[in-house]
Amino acid sequence: MQLVVYILVYPLLWLISRLPFKIIYFISDGVYVLLYHVIGYRKKVVRNNLVLAFPEKSDEERLLIEKEFYKHFCDMFLEMIKTLGITNKQMKKRYVFTNVEVMQKLENEGKNIMIMMPHYASWEWVFSLNSMVKSKAYAIYQPIQNKYFDRLVRNIRSKYGTTLIKTYESRNIIAAAKETNELITVGIISDQSPMLQRARHWTKFMDVLVPIHVGAEELCKSHGMIPVYLKVKKVGRGYYQATFKILTENPSVIANYEISEAFMKETEKSIREAPEYYFWTHKRWKHKDKVPKEFQKDTSKAVSS
Known part of the structure; x- marks a missing residue:
């Protein structure tokens, strides 16, 4: 059954990927009407998340963010499909790395790098970075249940030479690279x-x-990798700017969880700047009512459990 679905859907995806961007976004507008106004995909989750994140905003302000998010959500889905047919020239024009020299400097110093990013703006086109750096690129991802679509997604994301790996594979791959000075x-x-x-x-x-x-x-601290936050801004429909920010150059000597907290703070800054580009369909706050007992009396600081 998985193969049948793939055979039926793939030709349509291939066709869409060959269309000009103007038509791509015309289709996206139609998908938005269907997804938001007809199906109402995860609308309750999105609204609950926005109330939690922005209690100070009015219902009207949150509704505007909600609608703009769904429009962006549809754009991103079509942009991922478009990756199948996008040219290198189009990619370089539409996804611009503002300070790739940060990465190149770390590479020249022989440093292995961990790029940390949130579900914000666009992460599908970050793989084009591989054409600008010399290190071997890996991306940790969650496999799709349909093995044929999983293979398709891996092919799309590997277009520029990135190797996709599962979470449980990452430690061994990083350890092996350290052993061989790769x-x-x-x-x-x-x-x-x-x-x-x-x-x-x-x-x-x-x-x-x-x-x-x-x-x-933990991978950075145990293997001496440099954690780098990738801040992505949407500057126009189908146009993005990505900027690298080193979170620390000495991960092994700073206190536990400071890197993770720094990453979350950078993510929050991006969200507050333009909340419509965050992935609000995720149940990011689903454990908020399950705070460990030892921390329930004082919520002014973080806790380890």
């Missing part, structure tokens, strides 16, 4: 909500206490 860059999206039983650190995100992922920090 220069690598690993990308990871780190703003998801961890499973409660695996949560080791809690902090405030948009003024709500939640558990956060700390795996990227």
Whole structure:
């Protein structure tokens, strides 16, 4: 059945990927009407998240963010498909790295790099970075249940030479690179909500206490990787600017969880600047009512559990 669905859908995806951007966004407008006004995809989740994150805003202000988010959400989905047919010239024009020299300097110093990014603006086109750096690129990702679409997504994201790896593979790959002195860059999206039983650190995100992922920090500290935040701004429909910010050049000597907290603070800054570009369909705050007992009396600082 998975193969049948793939065979039926793939020709349509291929066709869309060959269309000019003007038509791509015309289709996106239609998908928005269907997804938001007809289906109402995850609308309740989005609204609850916006109330939690922006209690100071009026219902009208949050509704505007909501609608703009769904429009961007549809654009991103079509842009991912368009990656199949986008040219290098189009990519360089539409996804601009403002300070790639930060990455190149770290590489010249022989440093392995961990790029940490949130579900914000666009992360699908960040893979084009691989054409501008010399290190071997990996991206940690979650496989799609349909193995044929999973292979398609891996092919799309590997267009510029990035190798996609599963979470459990990352430690061995990074350790092997360290053993052989191979220069690598690993990308990871780190703003998801961890499973409660695996949560080791809690902090405030948009003024709500939640558990956060700390795996990227642990890899940096144990393998001497430099954590770099990738700040992405949407500057126009289908146009983005990505800027690198080093979170620390000495990950092994700073206190535990400072890297993870710095990442969350940078993410929050981006959200407050333009909230419509965050991925509000995620249940990012689903554990907010399950704060560890030892921390319930004082929510002014983070906690490890």
